[in-house]
Amino acid sequence: MKALITVTGTDTTGIIAKVCTYLADNGINILDISQTVMQEFFTMAMLVDLSKSEKEFSTVSDELASLGNSMGLVVRIQREDIFTLMHRV
C-alpha cells in the first residue's frame, strides 16, 4: 500500500533523519520526498510504500504521531488516494 507521510511544524535540525530512520527500521520504503516552507510552516511530504512493512497501518500511524510529538511537529500518514482524488478530475 502506498501512503503519504506529511510533517508540518517549525523547522529544526534532524527532522528528516529521524523520520527516515524510523521508516528504515520498519521496512517502509521511501519512493519520493519533497519539502517546502509554506505559510511560515515547514512541510515535508514523503511518498512511501508499506507493502514490506510488518506493522499494521494504524500502529505506524500512532508511532509516527508520537515521534512527531517528541519533536514538536505533526507527523501523519495518510493513504495517497485522498490527495490524488481531491485535486484531480
Next chain:
Amino acid sequence: MLYNMKDIVSTLDMIDRQHLDIRTVTMGISLLDCCSGSVKTTADKIYDKITKKAENLVKTGEDIEKEFGIPIVNKRISVTPVSLVGAACAESDYTPLAIAMDKAAIECGVNFIGGFSALVQKGFTESDRKLINSIPSALACTGRVCSSVNVASTKAGINMDAVALMGQTVKKTALLTADTGGFGCAKLVVFANAVEDNPFMAGAFHGVGEGECVINVGVSGPGVVYHALKSCKGQPFDVVAETIKCTAFKITRMGQLVAREASERLGVPFGIVDLSLAPTPEKGDSVARILEEMGLEKCGTHGTTAALALLNDAVKKGGVMASNHVGGLSGAFIPVSEDEGMIDAALSKSLCLDKLEAMTCVCSVGLDMIAVPGDTSAETIGAIIADEAAIGVVNCKTTAVRIIPAPGKKVGEIVEFGGLLGSAPVMPVHEFGSEKFISRGGRIPAPMHSLKN
C-alpha cells in the same frame, strides 16, 4: 515529487483548520423480512437483523478515518419505515419496536438510527396510524431513534389530515420530553417529497425501492467553502459560483472515496453520496457565515435568499462531477440551532421564521431545528407544516419541518440541546390562528405539473 506540495498543504489545511469532515456514513438496512404477527417477535427480529448487518459498521468507519486521516463524525443506520415492518402486528403500540431499534443502535455503537417512519402522503393505513400515535412515547423513551413522516408529495398532493395529526404529534412529543426542552422533537421530521436514500438524521429511512443493505455517505464542509470565498472578496458572482463549485468538487471527492472504501470493506453496495453542506454549532463551520461572506451584513437580511440559491446550486454543480451516484437531499442545510451563524442571526432578530420559509424554497430541506414558544398551538404547527409542504409539492423538491415547541419557553429564551444539535433561540410565530384551516382535513390536490406522463 509526484504530488503538488500546494495541494498537499491545502488538503491538510481543510482538515485541520476548516472543519472538513465526512458527516455521516449511514448503513441502510431493509427490515421487510422482520414482519411477524406480534410486536414482541418483530422487535426481536429487528434487533437481530440490525446488529448482524451493522456489526462492523463503526469499526470500519474508524479504520477508514485513521487510514485517510479524515474525520468521519457519525456512523448511523437507517431502516425500512417501521409502519411497513409493523403492519402485520396485532398490537396498536409500536413503542417496543422503537426500543428494539434503540438497543440495536447502542449495541452497534451508532449515535442515531432513523426509520421510525410512515409514508402517508395520500392516505393512512391502519399501521401508519398506529406508528404515528406511538411517536411521542417512542421518542420519549429512546435516545437514538429518529422518526419521520412524509405527509405530501408532488405526485399525491398534501394529506391535510396527516398535517393536522403531525401538528398534534409534535406537541405531544414536546410535552413528553419537556424535561429536556422538548428534545424529542429534534428527532422528528415531517416531510414533503421525502427521499429514500437520505443519510442525514433525523430524516433518514431506508426506502422500499432500496436493496437489502446499502452504504450512503453524507459530506460536509461549510468551513471549507467559507474559507475559499474569503479569497474572492469584492469579485462578481460568477467568480463566487465558480469558487464554490471547485470547493464542492473537492469535498465530494472525499465523500466518494470514503463511500467506496466503506462499501468494499463491509461488502455492502454503495448507494449514494449526499452533497449537502451540513453546518455544526462550531465557529467556522456555518452556512450562515458563507452567506454573510457574500456581502450580507447579517444572515436573514434582504439578499439572503438569492445568496442561498447561488450557494445551493453551485454546491450541486461542483459535487455532481465528483461522485458516480449523487442522491439524498444534496444541497445546503439551514438548521438554526446547529449553525453558529444562524443562531447569531436569530438572536439579533435578523432571521425570522418567515425569512427561513423563503430560504427553504431554494435550498435542500426546510424549517430545521427551530424552537418556537411552548404555547404554540398544534394547529399553528400544522399550518407551518402545510406551508412548508406546499413549497415542496409545488417546487418538486424535498421540504421538511423539524420544529420544537419548547415547553415553558418564551420568545427570546434559549433551548440547549448540546452536541451537534446545538442551542436554539425561541423564535416568534404569527399570533393569528389557523384552527379553521387545519380542521378542514382532506387532501390538497397534486399540482398540475404532477401530470407529466
